[in-house]
Amino acid sequence: MSDASTTRKYPPGTHPxxxxxxxxxxxxYWVRKNLLSSWTxxxxxxxxxxxLWLIIPPFYEWAYADAVFNAxxxxxxxxxxxxxxxxxxxxxxxxxxxxxYPEAERWRTILTFxxxxxxxxxxxxxxxPYRGKAMLFSLAYPFVxxxxxxxxxxxxxxxxxxxGGMLLNLIVGITGITFSLPIGIVLALGRASNLPAVRxxxxxxxxxxxxxxxxxxxxxxxxxxxxxxPPGTSFDLLMRVLIMVTLFASGYLAEVVRGGLQxxxxxxxxxxxxxxxxxxxxxxxxxxxxxxxxSIPGIVNTFIGLFKDTTLVIIIGLFDMLGMGRSSLAxxxxxxxxxxxxxxIALFFFLFCFAMSRYSLYxxxxxxxxxxx
Amino acid sequence: MASIDTPAPPAHSNxxxxxxxxxxxNLLARLWYDKKTRGVLLQILTVALLFAFLAxxxxxxxxxxxxxxxxxxxxxxxxxxxxxxxxxxxxxSSKSTHFRAGLVGMLNTLVVAVCGIxxxxxxxxxxxxxxxxxxxxxxxxxxxxxxxxxxxxVLLQILLVHGLVVHALPKPREAQxxxxxxxxxxxxxxxxxxxxxxxxxxxxxxxxxxxIAIVGxxxxxxxxxxxxxxxxxxxxxxxxSLAAIIGLPLIAFxxxxxxxxxxxxALKGFNFRGGFVxxxxxxxxxxxxxxxxxxxxxxxxxxxxxxxxxGQWEASLAxxxxxxxxxxxxxxxxxxxxxxxxxxxxxxxxxxxxSLAIAIGYMDxxxxxxxxxxxxxxxxxxxxxxxxxxYLTVSLSISAVxxxxxxxxxxxxx
Numbered sequence: 001m002s003d004a005s006t007t008r009k010y011p012p013g014t015h016p017x018x019x020x021x022x023x024x025x026x027x028x029y030w031v032r033k034n035l036l037s038s039w040t041x042x043x044x045x046x047x048x049x050x051x052l053w054l055i056i057p058p059f060y061e062w063a064y065a066d067a068v069f070n071a072x073x074x075x076x077x078x079x080x081x082x083x084x085x086x087x088x089x090x091x092x093x094x095x096x097x098x099x100x101y102p103e104a105e106r107w108r109t110i111l112t113f114x115x116x117x118x119x120x121x122x123x124x125x126x127x128x129p130y131r132g133k134a135m136l137f138s139l140a141y142p143f144v145x146x147x148x149x150x151x152x153x154x155x156x157x158x159x160x161x162x163x164g165g166m167l168l169n170l171i172v173g174i175t176g177i178t179f180s181l182p183i184g185i186v187l188a189l190g191r192a193s194n195l196p197a198v199r200x201x202x203x204x205x206x207x208x209x210x211x212x213x214x215x216x217x218x219x220x221x222x223x224x225x226x227x228x229x230p231p232g233t234s235f236d237l238l239m240r241v242l243i244m245v246t247l248f249a250s251g252y253l254a255e256v257v258r259g260g261l262q263x264x265x266x267x268x269x270x271x272x273x274x275x276x277x278x279x280x281x282x283x284x285x286x287x288x289x290x291x292x293x294x295s296i297p298g299i300v301n302t303f304i305g306l307f308k309d310t311t312l313v314i315i316i317g318l319f320d321m322l323g324m325g326r327s328s329l330a331x332x333x334x335x336x337x338x339x340x341x342x343x344x345i346a347l348f349f350f351l352f353c354f355a356m357s358r359y360s361l362y363x364x365x366x367x368x369x370x371x372x373x
Numbered sequence: 374m375a376s377i378d379t380p381a382p383p384a385h386s387n388x389x390x391x392x393x394x395x396x397x398x399n400l401l402a403r404l405w406y407d408k409k410t411r412g413v414l415l416q417i418l419t420v421a422l423l424f425a426f427l428a429x430x431x432x433x434x435x436x437x438x439x440x441x442x443x444x445x446x447x448x449x450x451x452x453x454x455x456x457x458x459x460x461x462x463x464x465x466s467s468k469s470t471h472f473r474a475g476l477v478g479m480l481n482t483l484v485v486a487v488c489g490i491x492x493x494x495x496x497x498x499x500x501x502x503x504x505x506x507x508x509x510x511x512x513x514x515x516x517x518x519x520x521x522x523x524x525x526x527v528l529l530q531i532l533l534v535h536g537l538v539v540h541a542l543p544k545p546r547e548a549q550x551x552x553x554x555x556x557x558x559x560x561x562x563x564x565x566x567x568x569x570x571x572x573x574x575x576x577x578x579x580x581x582x583x584x585i586a587i588v589g590x591x592x593x594x595x596x597x598x599x600x601x602x603x604x605x606x607x608x609x610x611x612x613x614s615l616a617a618i619i620g621l622p623l624i625a626f627x628x629x630x631x632x633x634x635x636x637x638x639a640l641k642g643f644n645f646r647g648g649f650v651x652x653x654x655x656x657x658x659x660x661x662x663x664x665x666x667x668x669x670x671x672x673x674x675x676x677x678x679x680x681x682x683x684g685q686w687e688a689s690l691a692x693x694x695x696x697x698x699x700x701x702x703x704x705x706x707x708x709x710x711x712x713x714x715x716x717x718x719x720x721x722x723x724x725x726x727x728s729l730a731i732a733i734g735y736m737d738x739x740x741x742x743x744x745x746x747x748x749x750x751x752x753x754x755x756x757x758x759x760x761x762x763x764y765l766t767v768s769l770s771i772s773a774v775x776x777x778x779x780x781x782x783x784x785x786x787x
Contacts, residue, residue, distance in 0.1 A: 034509035041508050048510040197416035201423060211768035212761050213725035219743055219760075223753040227437045228430040308526035315731060322529055338536030346525040346533070353524035 073333040088334045089344050096324050099164015109167050112148045160238040164319040173307040176245040184253025192261050209251025214309050217244045222316040249306040260295035293367050300360035304353045321345055449750045456745050458736045460652050471746050478741030485658055486724040492663035497670025504675050522668035528729050530665055535657035535733040545644045566638035569649035575632035582625035590614035654735035666723045677712035717775035721768050738763055
């Protein structure tokens with residue numbers, strides 16, 4: 001061979017690695033492997049590109065290139081461009097966020113929201129500074145938030161009928177999430193209990209909750225609940241909605257946790273018993289930590305579902321973010337802008353829910369101990 | 374720490390009480406510390422509390438009803454409803470009874486649920502398989518779709534689709550210029566209009582041929598299975614049955630002299646008349662629910678297929694099966710076991726989510742009985758019982774059927 005002399009410069013075994021062949025690495029290889037590996041694959045790629053070409057350019061034109069960001073009303077929007085009319089969203093942004101909350105008191109909702117992060121941080125992350133002390137604040141947070149939002153004790157009182165917009169979604173969602181988890185765990189334990197009466201009650205409750213739509217439960221809360229209270233008493237509609245949403249989510253959580261409980265081998269229960277642990281001790285120290293760990297994806301999915309379901313309150317006449325958006329469509333000055341409104345609200349929900357699902361992935365990897373059950 | 378050798382005090386001491394004076398307290402304590410009696414005591418306590426609670430709310434309800442001068446009865450069902458329903462599968466007018474209105478509502482719920490389940494299953498399986506495709510572009514496009522749909526509220530999607538149907542589709546007059554397929558099917562903001570088949574004399578023969586073909590296919594499939602068990606030979610059952618089910622009615626149709634007329638939609642005034650109509654509310658609800666549920670089903674299908682060990686593919690190919698038969702006989706039966714339970718709950722969710730129809734004016738059971746009838750008669754308790762009872766019945770029967778199916782395909786262990 002002619003070039004044999006050039007390769008012989010290296011002592012045997014010390015030749016540096018040659019780069020892989022051009023078609024086995026790099027961008028060309030990636031494209032060939034992932035987009036063009038077979039005729040079906042080529043077809044799929046073409047179909048995908050075609051679909052993108054159908055969707056992306058028109059959407060870009062509508063949402064950005066031809067869109068109007070500043071205008072006084074719909075007709076001005078239409079005269080300025082034939083794309084989306086984001087000016088409407090800009091004008092209504094505050095009402096989407098705060099609802100009818102009095103303008104002068106809105107700093108309280110912002111403060112509540114800011115404090116939420118302080119309260120939730122130590123619960124979510126191990127390395128939060130001063131975690132132990134911050135947890136105490138987390139415990140006090142519900143009361144602080146209720147005081148800030150409702151007023152009293154030095155603040156101007158604000159009625160719950162003035163709550164609305166994103167504020168309402170967050171109140172219903174976060175309250176539901178906070179209270180449904182413990183109730184759901186208790187229901188799941190009840191369902192797995194070996195006391196027949198307890199088990200039957202829990203099964204009936206769970207199956208009832210899971211068998212009917214949330215809307216009917218909300219109707220129940222708004223029309224029928226007052227019948228079951230002592231004559232002459234009634235309580236706040238928002239409070240009734242919170243109770244129903246919490247019970248609804250806890251029924252679903254109970255089933256998720258039950259799945260986790262069933263995945264724990266019998267040996268774990270027996271080992272806990274043989275150590276002389278009492279029922280609650282063995283649950284708290286041995287069974288639940290393992291069961292909850294495997295149910296994390298399901299639990300977070302339920303929470304996401306709960307947060308999305310907070311929009312259903314519009315059916316019984318509360319104005320959450322979607323309700324605000326929907327009612328603002330009735331404005332004659334801005335008629336016919338439903339896509340703009342719904343897409344902006346969808347974006348808001350997407351950000352929240354997507355963040356939750358990413359956190360669940362982080363939590364799963366953090367708690368992963370290597371030996372899957 | 375006590376060492377292991379130390380004799381622990383017996384948990385259930387059988388010693389007589391040391392002080393006879395405190396015998397009664399010791400008896401209670403002993404009962405409490407005995408696992409069995411404690412269980413019984415706890416249950417009695419729970420049941421007593423439950424009944425006390427139920428008695429309390431019932432007495433409240435009776436007192437409240439009396440205060441308001443209302444009675445608890447379902448008599449209102451026989452009174453005329455006095456309201457119109459835009460989509461009716463059975464005969465209905467505003468003179469019909471509330472019972473009839475409820476029936477119309479139930480049928481509307483069921484029809485949107487069944488149509489939604491079919492479309493969602495189809496789309497969901499398609500998306501799930503595409504998500505697993507080796508094609509990076511398609512897989513990631515499906516991923517984006519699934520994540521976006523799963524993370525936004527279904528009510529919002531229903532309203533968005535309804536808005537698109539109402540605003541983006543042409544008015545009936547404009548539909549003759551654009552928004553139609555060959556001037557027979559019209560897509561308008563008042564609904565989708567298509568020709569309606571009108572069976573004429575002799576069409577019964579076609580139906581009879583269709584029924585015969587289906588029965589014949591079932592018998593043939595059983596016979597083919599028996600034959601395969603006995604001889605090992607495999608017949609293309611699926612294609613033969615398909616040919617019979619399509620071919621026989623077609624032959625009967627031609628022999629009977631094409632006994633089928635069409636009622637074409639025609640523009641009269643501001644809207645189309647005649648033909649088969651899909652209302653915009655139904656269209657929006659159906660599409661939105663199907664697209665939403667399909668995203669969840671796609672994830673379920675993906676998880677189900679991924680759950681099957683790669684070795685199953687390799688083993689099956691190694692014994693000489695083709696790819697198609699591997700998929701049909703080895704992979705799909707195993708994946709179905711993983712897929713069916715969560716799929717059931719998605720079907721249930723779709724059915725329950727159909728109650729959101731009320732937001733866009735589709736008259737389902739919640740909108741008829743739980744909405745207008747409730748407002749008109751003021752019978753909150755009775756109407757809510759009907760609505761909840763209906764949903765419970767539907768939910769429990771779907772889960773019963775799916776449980777039966779699940780049991781049938783369950784892994785038979787030694």
